[in-house]
């Protein structure tokens with residue numbers, strides 16, 4: 001048991017560090033990258049993110065786990081972690097390409113045609129084209145397979161009608177990947193087709209939705225007779241659920257794989273500096289208990305990540321265990337931010353420009369919902385990790401159009 | 409990065425698990441709990457013969473010379489089996505104390521016996537209700553004689569030696585006392601978990617000998633407790649995992665409302681949460697084992713994390729075990745109470761989870777620590 005790099009890992013880290021040091025400013029041990037959080041929809045943020053991505057791509061440091069033929073370097077999961085650690089120690093712009101590079105690209109690699117791979121993957125890797133995920137609908141979120149956006153074939157084209165919602169980034173994305181209902185007479189999971197869709201197609205209307213924190217990173221997207229070439233079908237017609245599963249698995253792996261800083265260090269500082277009953281809050285027994293609990297949970301998560309990495313480096317494939325990351329991490333960041341507000345006393349309700357705890361408190365509920373809610377993740381852990389019986393279902397063995405819903 | 413145990417270490421663990429499932433079913437724990445024997449002498453002797461008791465003791469002192477990673481995995485198995493033996497007192501505490509602070513002569517005198525199991529050791533810190541601190545120690549050590557009362561002392565009724573903290577001219581010091589000597593009186597105390605015994609030790613001018621430098625008792629005790637905390641965390645995680653597995657198996661077979669109770673979402677989510685809690689405790693414990701085995705400066709912080717999370721996980725597992733079994737879970741006949749009792753006993757030995765959380769913040773409270 002050790003945390004040391006193997007000689008090969010050390011060599012890789014040195015190469016990564018070397019390139020980063022000559023291309024970006026290195027952060028001090030106490031600094032985190034600035035310019036994160038909201039603002040992913042701001043043009044200047046996107047521009048700087050794209051510039052950094054192109055620079056990495058030219059040097060072979062973009063999407064390093066992707067195969068060389070698409071511009072990656074065929075790096076291992078461990079190398080990817082090392083790269084992310086080192087990049088995280090540099091002052092770099094936020095990455096606005098996560099949905100494409102982390103989830104949709106891997107889906108195209110697994111299920112797409114050769115023509116799709118050679119057309120889309122490299123510009124995605126370079127950040128030249130940004131992608132969004134058109135999965136959720138008003139009546140199909142956790143129950144994604146309940147989706148109703150219709151796709152009807154007309155010769156060499158498909159015609160799409162319906163509405164998607166909560167689509168992050170739709171307002172600035174060039175491409176989207178959409179799951180649609182192509183056969184309502186088939187059973188729920190059997191009549192779904194997965195497409196690549198040009199977000200500049202006529203008939204697409206995008207309306208930003210304002211979130212509780214005032215940001216507008218997600219949107220409603222309406223499809224009115226939008227025509228999509230048959231060549232854009234990902235995988236087989238009516239077999240789109242298979243591809244959707246690939247996307248969702250990659251989503252959990254990329255969201256759950258995180259870890260890293262969740263603000264504990266800053267919370268300690270706040271507790272040291274805040275006056276509480278005439279002494280630093282850090283001296284208060286209740287505060288100490290809460291802080292210790294946050295620390296222990298976040299470290300437990302970090303070390304669980306190390307165990308997963310160790311398994312990966314021994315050749316295991318990422319499994320449903322990755323769900324633990326978000327299931328623990330998301331509520332933890334909400335509790336932590338909420339507690340930080342509490343520590344500030346009545347002033348904790350002030351919302352000023354530098355109120356970062358208040359901002360993260362307002363942002364945190366979204367993380368507990370996006371990419372699989374807490375409850376869905378518990379179902380996944382219960383059923384797929386622990387092997388407990390599946391939910392009783394009322395939507396199996398009948399045609400999709402006959403399934404009971406609020407509409408019938 | 410290699411955050412896992414080696415194949416050889418896992419093989420040792422498997423051998424221990426196989427041995428214990430054959431020779432230490434839960435019935436053995438129950439036998440000690442219900443009978444007059446204070447611990448299973450047979451299992452204790454076997455543990456000595458198989459090298460478990462001396463896993464971290466170097467060969468030159470009669471140990472197996474494996475190391476602390478191996479010992480941690482053995483502790484996990486001892487926990488899984490709810491083994492009714494004074495393993496934690498003798499191995500994590502007394503043995504570690506001698507390894508940390510003993511002179512060569514003291515090690516030669518005691519370690520071979522501790523390794524074989526002929527000698528049982530313990531650590532006597534508490535004197536009364538409440539959280540012990542340096543200021544609360546009343547036992548004194550003067551002219552090589554110990555005066556005072558320690559209680560409860562785990563396995564104090566069967567131990568041959570105790571490491572004791574006492575007040576002397578230089579402050580607090582650790583001493584080692586032989587318990588069969590004159591001037592020592594022992595009395596068994598009723599335990600919440602009668603499969604593990606507790607005693608009151610009263611020293612009335614008993615001969616004792618310094619362990620480590622005089623006046624360094626508090627620091628030494630803290631560092632021994634840190635080491636024991638990591639090993640105890642493995643024992644707790646092992647026991648929590650067994651409680652979890654038995655509960656899950658029961659829930660798959662128990663039907664209500666026409667379906668296995670394991671299919672009710674309210675219960676599935678509780679099992680999922682429990683599983684996650686145990687896994688986080690396991691990961692924190694792994695980190696503790698790494699810090700312990702590599703003599704890392706991180707140990708004081710890592711030990712707190714391992715100990716607090718493992719105590720919480722085992723306590724919750726043992727509570728959920730009874731609740732999810734329903735009425736049978738509350739019967740003497742079912743094994744749930746063995747876990748429930750053991751969780752409380754282990755959770756309080758070495759200090760409860762809140763004390764360790766408090767210690768954690770104390771240790772993190774300088775800018776470079778986090």
Ligand SMILES: Cc1cc2nc3c(=O)[nH]c(=O)nc-3n(C[C@H](O)[C@H](O)[C@H](O)COP(=O)(O)OP(=O)(O)OC[C@H]3O[C@@H](n4cnc5c(N)ncnc54)[C@H](O)[C@@H]3O)c2cc1C
Pocket residue numbers: 132133134135136137138139140141142143165166167168169218366367369370371372373374375376379391
């Ligand atoms: C910030 C943000 C960004 C997003 N980005 C995207 C995006 O880019 N693309 C995209 O397609 N979608 C996106 N989403 C949508 C997201 O995937 C869904 O909101 C999520 O899957 C939940 O679906 P829902 O909103 O329909 O809620 P519902 O599924 O209706 O859930 C309502 C409540 O019921 C619970 N629930 C539902 N089913 C079960 C069950 N079987 N057992 C127990 N409890 C259950 C849920 O946990 C929740 O508490 C985003 C959401 C957010 C908040």
